[in-house]
Amino acid sequence: MIKLTDLTKNYGALTAVNSISLTVEPGEVFGFLGPNGAGKTTTIKMIAGLLQPTSGTIEIRGFNVQKDPLQAKRITGFIPDRPYLYDKLTATEFMSFTAALYDLGKPERRIAELLELFGLSDWADELVENYSHGMKQRLVMASSLLHEPKVLVVDEPMVGLDPRGARLVKDLFKDLASKGVTVFMSTHTLEIVEAMCTRVAIINKGEIIADGSVEELGKLARMENSHLEPIFLKLTGGDETV
Ligand SMILES: Nc1ncnc2c1ncn2[C@@H]1O[C@H](COP(=O)(O)OP(=O)(O)OP(=O)(O)O)[C@@H](O)[C@H]1O
Numbered sequence: 600m601i602k603l604t605d606l607t608k609n610y611g612a613l614t615a616v617n618s619i620s621l622t623v624e625p626g627e628v629f630g631f632l633g634p635n636g637a638g639k640t641t642t643i644k645m646i647a648g649l650l651q652p653t654s655g656t657i658e659i660r661g662f663n664v665q666k667d668p669l670q671a672k673r674i675t676g677f678i679p680d681r682p683y684l685y686d687k688l689t690a691t692e693f694m695s696f697t698a699a700l701y702d703l704g705k706p707e708r709r710i711a712e713l714l715e716l717f718g719l720s721d722w723a724d725e726l727v728e729n730y731s732h733g734m735k736q737r738l739v740m741a742s743s744l745l746h747e748p749k750v751l752v753v754d755e756p757m758v759g760l761d762p763r764g765a766r767l768v769k770d771l772f773k774d775l776a777s778k779g780v781t782v783f784m785s786t787h788t789l790e791i792v793e794a795m796c797t798r799v800a801i802i803n804k805g806e807i808i809a810d811g812s813v814e815e816l817g818k819l820a821r822m823e824n825s826h827l828e829p830i831f832l833k834l835t836g837g838d839e840t841v
């Protein structure tokens with residue numbers, strides 16, 4: 600479970616995230632939507648413990664991210680929007696390094712399984728500097744799952760993935776959720792949200808303006824049975840383009 604309470608982040612005079620409160624349960628694939636600059640990445644980085652909130656609290660399965668950062672991080676997987684990797688390591692080396700950070704004993708088999716799952720087995724001993732963008736993205740995803748996180752926080756997972764990679768990720772997230780993992784995912788790809796999210800929230804200018812199932816958002820926008828795209832555009836103030 601992820602519980603955000605009155606979470607706020609100011610950058611100087613700018614309030615990027617303005618007192619948001621949300622609870623996401625185990626087994627949910629939660630879609631976090633919003634226009635560019637709305638505050639999604641800022642929120643996700645705070646949940647992952649990479650950015651200190653200005654005020655408010657974040658709990659992950661009861662662990663307060665500010666007060667118990669190690670316990671929280673031990674059960675959290677974070678997939679950033681841009682993969683930062685070490686060019687001079689191979690995939691196997693990077694995975695081993697990550698496994699050591701999490702203190703995982705005998706990770707070899709899990710490393711091989713994850714590289715296989717993400718279609719990187721043939722590249723396992725190749726330097727990361729020779730990888731394409733999508734391959735780097737796959738490696739970051741594989742490494743984020745090494746410690747079998749209970750909560751997965753993902754910033755725009757589908758960017759750069761080919762159709763087969765996107766399909767893999769969709770199936771994987773659904774499978775993890777069915778095993779009780781909480782998946783919190785930002786994305787701009789609304790068809791993916793329709794296909795896989797059990798719940799959606801829209802953040803706009805740092806504030807949550809809608810939270811519920813796609814059907815509930817449709818009711819809120821007075822657009823029942825619509826696709827998410829026109830609902831999103833209406834709720835975020837761009838309905839003149841519909
Ligand atoms: N380190 C920073 N210093 C100052 N302002 C920042 C910083 N990071 C983000 N911001 C500002 O905070 C606001 C929210 O940014 P954020 O990256 O969270 O948006 P986002 O919803 O992830 O957008 P996108 O869809 O473009 O990824 C923006 O106005 C952005 O300019």
Ligand SMILES: [Mg+2]
Binds near residue numbers: 641680
């Ligand atoms: Mg972002």
